[in-house]
Amino acid sequence: MSAALLLTLLLGLGCGGEPSTPNPSPSSTTTAAKATGPGRVYAPVGLGSPATPEEIAAWDLDVSPSGEGLPAGSGTVSQGQALYAAQCMACHGVKGEGGVGPKLIGPDDAKTGFGDDPKIPKTMANWWPYATTAYDYIRRAMPQHAPGSMTPDQTYALTAYLLAENRVVGADFVADAKTLPAVKMPTTVKFVPDDRDSSNVVR
Numbered sequence: 001m002s003a004a005l006l007l008t009l010l011l012g013l014g015c016g017g018e019p020s021t022p023n024p025s026p027s028s029t030t031t032a033a034k035a036t037g038p039g040r041v042y043a044p045v046g047l048g049s050p051a052t053p054e055e056i057a058a059w060d061l062d063v064s065p066s067g068e069g070l071p072a073g074s075g076t077v078s079q080g081q082a083l084y085a086a087q088c089m090a091c092h093g094v095k096g097e098g099g100v101g102p103k104l105i106g107p108d109d110a111k112t113g114f115g116d117d118p119k120i121p122k123t124m125a126n127w128w129p130y131a132t133t134a135y136d137y138i139r140r141a142m143p144q145h146a147p148g149s150m151t152p153d154q155t156y157a158l159t160a161y162l163l164a165e166n167r168v169v170g171a172d173f174v175a176d177a178k179t180l181p182a183v184k185m186p187t188t189v190k191f192v193p194d195d196r197d198s199s200n201v202v203r
């Protein structure tokens with residue numbers, strides 16, 4: 001039995017066995033819908049509910065290379081150092097040398113690095129083309145066992161600390177929505193824009 005047919009049958013049962021319209025008009029949906037909590041209205045078949053503004057905001061975190069999407073807040077290198085020790089060190093090593101997670105700190109590798117020798121480990125200094133997307137990644141993906149748990153201030157601090165340890169910025173650097181897009185990453189020049197058109201041809 002197809003899913004559409006099953007759904008139609010279920011809709012029919014829900015209306016006392018009478019044949020039902022697969023796409024009820026907005027007015028009949030409103031009449032039959034049941035509010036079961038603040039801001040939540042469930043459809044008659046009980047499938048899903050509209051996402052609340054808070055639920056959307058929790059997922060709407062992406063930051064572009066230009067810095068678009070960076071939130072308010074800021075963080076210092078020393079705040080990041082303390083957070084790194086508490087939240088990141090167990091997987092990425094005492095000095096960012098790597099462990100369960102990849103190596104994050106390696107100033108010497110930045111001299112050659114990504115694109116020159118595939119055997120050289122990729123770190124934030126020799127691999128990330130933008131400081132803004134490093135923020136984006138940490139905010140959405142780390143720590144690996146609790147992604148999304150770092151606040152904007154904490155993420156700014158961790159980004160500042162990792163950039164400073166990689167000698168990309170100074171120890172007095174304060175990361176925020178203005179300073180991160182202005183950071184010059186050592187390897188930005190090694191990346192080229194992906195100019196493939198829809199035919200997948202690299203020009």
Ligand code: HEC
Pocket residue numbers: 084087088089090091092100101102103104122123124127134137138142143144145150158
């Ligand atoms: C439970 C282990 C674990 C913890 C804790 C953890 N990480 Fe990670 N991290 C990983 C793993 C594994 C990867 C590789 C993920 C992948 O490649 O898909 C990673 C990848 C990364 C990367 C990308 C590295 C690269 O260049 O590709 C960054 C940056 C990073 N973590 C930062 C952090 C920060 C900052 C914290 C602390 C808030 C943290 N991680 C905590 C396991 C962890």
